[in-house]
Amino acid sequence: MTLHVFSCLFALIFLVNTLVSLPSRRLEQVESLLSFKNEFLLSCNKSVTNSWNRDAIAFDGVLFDKDTGGVTELKLRGACLSGTLDANSSLFKLYQLRYLDLSRNNISSSLPAEFGRLADLEFLDLHQNRFTGELPSSMSNLGLANTTVLTKLHFLDISNNKFQGKVSEWLWNLPSLTATNLSHNSFDSFPNISPTVKYLVASNNNFTGEIPLSLCNPRNLLVLELSNNSLTGAVPRCLSESITVLNLRRNNLTSLPDTFSNSSLKMLDVGHNQISGKLPRSLEHCKGLEFVDVESNRVDDTFPFWLKDLPNLTALILGSNRFYGPIYSPQYPLTFSKLRIIDISRNMFDGSLPPNYFVNWSAAISSSSRLEYGRPRVKLLNTYGSIDFSGNRFGGEIPESIGLLKSLLALNLSNNGFTGHIPSSLANLTELESLDISRNQLSGTIPQELGKLSFLSYINMSFNKLTGEIPQGTQFQTQNESAFEGNIDLCGFPLQKSCSMANVSSHASKPMHNLNSRKPLLLFSFLIVFHFVLSFSFPLSTSL
Ligand SMILES: *[C@@H]1O[C@H](CO)[C@@H](O)[C@H](O)[C@H]1NC(C)=O
Ligand SMILES: *[C@@H]1O[C@H](CO)[C@@H](O)[C@H](O)[C@H]1NC(C)=O
Ligand SMILES: *[C@@H]1O[C@H](CO)[C@@H](O)[C@H](O)[C@H]1NC(C)=O
Ligand SMILES: *[C@@H]1O[C@H](CO)[C@@H](O)[C@H](O)[C@H]1NC(C)=O
Ligand SMILES: *[C@@H]1O[C@H](CO)[C@@H](O)[C@H](O)[C@H]1NC(C)=O
Ligand SMILES: *[C@@H]1O[C@H](CO)[C@@H](O)[C@H](O)[C@H]1NC(C)=O
Ligand SMILES: *[C@@H]1O[C@H](CO)[C@@H](O)[C@H](O)[C@H]1NC(C)=O
Numbered sequence: 001m002t003l004h005v006f007s008c009l010f011a012l013i014f015l016v017n018t019l020v021s022l023p024s025r026r027l028e029q030v031e032s033l034l035s036f037k038n039e040f041l042l043s044c045n046k047s048v049t050n051s052w053n054r055d056a057i058a059f060d061g062v063l064f065d066k067d068t069g070g071v072t073e074l075k076l077r078g079a080c081l082s083g084t085l086d087a088n089s090s091l092f093k094l095y096q097l098r099y100l101d102l103s104r105n106n107i108s109s110s111l112p113a114e115f116g117r118l119a120d121l122e123f124l125d126l127h128q129n130r131f132t133g134e135l136p137s138s139m140s141n142l143g144l145a146n147t148t149v150l151t152k153l154h155f156l157d158i159s160n161n162k163f164q165g166k167v168s169e170w171l172w173n174l175p176s177l178t179a180t181n182l183s184h185n186s187f188d189s190f191p192n193i194s195p196t197v198k199y200l201v202a203s204n205n206n207f208t209g210e211i212p213l214s215l216c217n218p219r220n221l222l223v224l225e226l227s228n229n230s231l232t233g234a235v236p237r238c239l240s241e242s243i244t245v246l247n248l249r250r251n252n253l254t255s256l257p258d259t260f261s262n263s264s265l266k267m268l269d270v271g272h273n274q275i276s277g278k279l280p281r282s283l284e285h286c287k288g289l290e291f292v293d294v295e296s297n298r299v300d301d302t303f304p305f306w307l308k309d310l311p312n313l314t315a316l317i318l319g320s321n322r323f324y325g326p327i328y329s330p331q332y333p334l335t336f337s338k339l340r341i342i343d344i345s346r347n348m349f350d351g352s353l354p355p356n357y358f359v360n361w362s363a364a365i366s367s368s369s370r371l372e373y374g375r376p377r378v379k380l381l382n383t384y385g386s387i388d389f390s391g392n393r394f395g396g397e398i399p400e401s402i403g404l405l406k407s408l409l410a411l412n413l414s415n416n417g418f419t420g421h422i423p424s425s426l427a428n429l430t431e432l433e434s435l436d437i438s439r440n441q442l443s444g445t446i447p448q449e450l451g452k453l454s455f456l457s458y459i460n461m462s463f464n465k466l467t468g469e470i471p472q473g474t475q476f477q478t479q480n481e482s483a484f485e486g487n488i489d490l491c492g493f494p495l496q497k498s499c500s501m502a503n504v505s506s507h508a509s510k511p512m513h514n515l516n517s518r519k520p521l522l523l524f525s526f527l528i529v530f531h532f533v534l535s536f537s538f539p540l541s542t543s544l
């Protein structure tokens with residue numbers, strides 16, 4: 001009861017306070033807000049602008065300056081605004097705006113040059129709308145010829161719209177711009193970049209030709225993402241010198257510089273290009289490297305034993321190239337101390353692996369601490385281990401020490417020439433979700449202990465020389481028949497062939513037909529998430 005009275009009192013005090021602070025809102029700014037709202041249709045019933053009216057106590061998403069009463073912040077992300085933003089929009093009367101977020105609405109028009117009137121703007125987020133056409137060739141500056149506009153703007157996100165053509169000159173001349181995201185548009189060329197820019201994300205556009213050398217001039221770039229464009233030619237040398245995150249995935253680039261120096265490079269992703277030659281040895285100088293992805297190129301090299309000295313290397317992805325030779329050498333013992341993901345699939349690696357091959361990796365893949373990177377934040381969500389050696393020419397036995405990698409989620413050794421028995425130490429991989437050892441020369445029986453692996457949702461042991469009874473664990477029983485086909489003499493469910501009378505007692509009661517065959521979805525989505533998440537976030541905390 002007393003509590004109730006107290007909270008009423010509190011609310012009253014709050015109300016009085018709010019009313020007292022009302023005069024700090026300028027009437028003409030309120031009118032501008034209301035007419036701005038009226039320029040749009042609301043495409044949902046719970047827009048943040050619903051609270052806006054002349055007598056409103058609170059204008060959700062709006063911040064007024066305490067002294068001048070002008071609107072300084074407008075946060076209308078996902079406010080269901082549907083319509084066009086015209087040159088005469090009342091938005092441009094909110095000339096004290098410093099922070100403007102109109103992202104995730106349905107605004108379809110070209111970008112009005114009148115943004116140039118918002119001289120105090122520091123933060124502008126227009127991502128995920130339907131803005132179209134080319135950017136204006138210049139920004140309105142209230143008739144003052146040739147003065148630079150938007151001098152304070154340091155964050156600009158116009159990603160995920162339908163902009164096209166050349167990225168305008170004025171954008172690169174913004175004197176304070178440090179972070180910009182232009183991705184998911186159809187831009188096709190860009191002029192000289194402003195020397196202040198540190199974060200440039202321009203993935204998923206239509207950029208063609210060589211990576212412009214103008215990107216080199218400032219040498220301030222920390223993050224460059226140009227993935228999924230149509231860039232060709234060599235990766236410029238300058239990009240090997242100062243950058244932290246370099247993502248050039250899915251282009252048509254043909255070579256990497258071998259001048260990686262004492263740099264801060266943490267992430268190098270040049271997967272899905274047409275890069276040939278050797279993996280640059282100079283990468284070994286980049287002691288901070290955490291992520292290397294050169295998959296689907298034409299790299300022609302031996303295994304990079306020299307990378308083992310990189311203390312923070314977390315993911316090494318070399319799949320679908322022309323790597324060859326052994327991955328074990330007594331002279332260069334591998335001690336990957338942080339490695340969580342290794343994919344060397346579809347190459348021409350060969351040789352055999354000693355039983356203790358994985359002993360020095362166990363520190364990494366068996367620790368299950370989450371990874372979280374500093375700025376630029378590169379977050380590997382729950383990435384425990386994944387090993388993919390498939391599609392090579394390995395022979396000999398599967399190393400017993402595989403059982404030490406306790407957090408391994410996925411193991412793929414398929415399409416090789418592994419011989420001998422399936423190591424029973426696999427039963428120690430209690431987190432394992434996916435096990436593919438198909439298309440090898442493995443013989444003997446499947447260790448019954450594997451039946452206890454409760455997360456194992458994808459199993460493929462087909463096309464080996466296995467014999468005997470398929471383990472009775474649920475995870476085995478929910479596989480398709482194809483998971484075990486092409487072996488010499490396997491028996492028991494899910495195969496048609498039942499085991500000999502001698503064994504019948506062990507599964508006299510027929511297993512339930514829970515044939516909702518689980519697909520390796522979990523793992524698949526995990527790998528997708530991995531690639532997707534391995535991006536960074538802008539350091540928004542520095543805004544305003
Ligand atoms: C977005 O705007 C277009 C017209 O510009 C309209 O046809 C469409 O229905 C709107 N979509 C939503 C989700 O409001
Ligand atoms: C929005 O509100 C109107 C009237 O109150 C109602 O008819 C309509 O169904 C609501 N739409 C949604 C999507 O909730
Ligand atoms: C703003 O300009 C558009 C055309 O560009 C016009 O249709 C609209 O009526 C104008 N609005 C006002 C308030 O003048
Ligand atoms: C604007 O500046 C450019 C160079 O910055 C100069 O060439 C041009 O003459 C200037 N124009 C006017 C109208 O001052
Ligand atoms: C951009 O590239 C895509 C795919 O290559 C193509 O479909 C689209 O038409 C291009 N857009 C422009 C504006 O050239
Ligand atoms: C790359 O771009 C194409 C065409 O623009 C698009 O269909 C595809 O989804 C993009 N890929 C990625 C990984 O973003
Ligand atoms: C790369 O080049 C090949 C032909 O050499 C072409 O088919 C492909 O579309 C190009 N890819 C990109 C992303 O430009």
Ligand SMILES: *[C@@H]1O[C@H](CO)[C@@H](O)[C@H](O)[C@H]1NC(C)=O
Binds near residue numbers: 262
């Ligand atoms: C690498 O850079 C650090 C500081 O940036 C410097 O102290 C160190 O001497 C450099 N090492 C080499 C080999 O250039």
Ligand SMILES: *[C@@H]1O[C@H](CO)[C@@H](O)[C@H](O)[C@H]1NC(C)=O
Binds near residue numbers: 287288289311312
């Ligand atoms: C490796 O990572 C740790 C922890 O994030 C960091 O303190 C250390 O400086 C990194 N080492 C190098 C060589 O960058």
Ligand SMILES: *[C@@H]1O[C@H](CO)[C@@H](O)[C@H](O)[C@H]1NC(C)=O
Binds near residue numbers: 334
């Ligand atoms: C493990 O590391 C130790 C110390 O570096 C090394 O002597 C040993 O050969 C390594 N073992 C394997 C199998 O690489």
Ligand SMILES: *[C@@H]1O[C@H](CO)[C@@H](O)[C@H](O)[C@H]1NC(C)=O
Binds near residue numbers: 403424425
């Ligand atoms: C499995 O792990 C246990 C303890 O972690 C160990 O004692 C045992 O030897 C391991 N089994 C195999 C086959 O590696």
Ligand SMILES: *[C@@H]1O[C@H](CO)[C@@H](O)[C@H](O)[C@H]1NC(C)=O
Binds near residue numbers: 128181184201535537
């Ligand atoms: C850039 O924009 C795209 C599309 O809106 C988004 O997916 C991505 O996360 C953004 N990147 C950064 C670093 O903000």
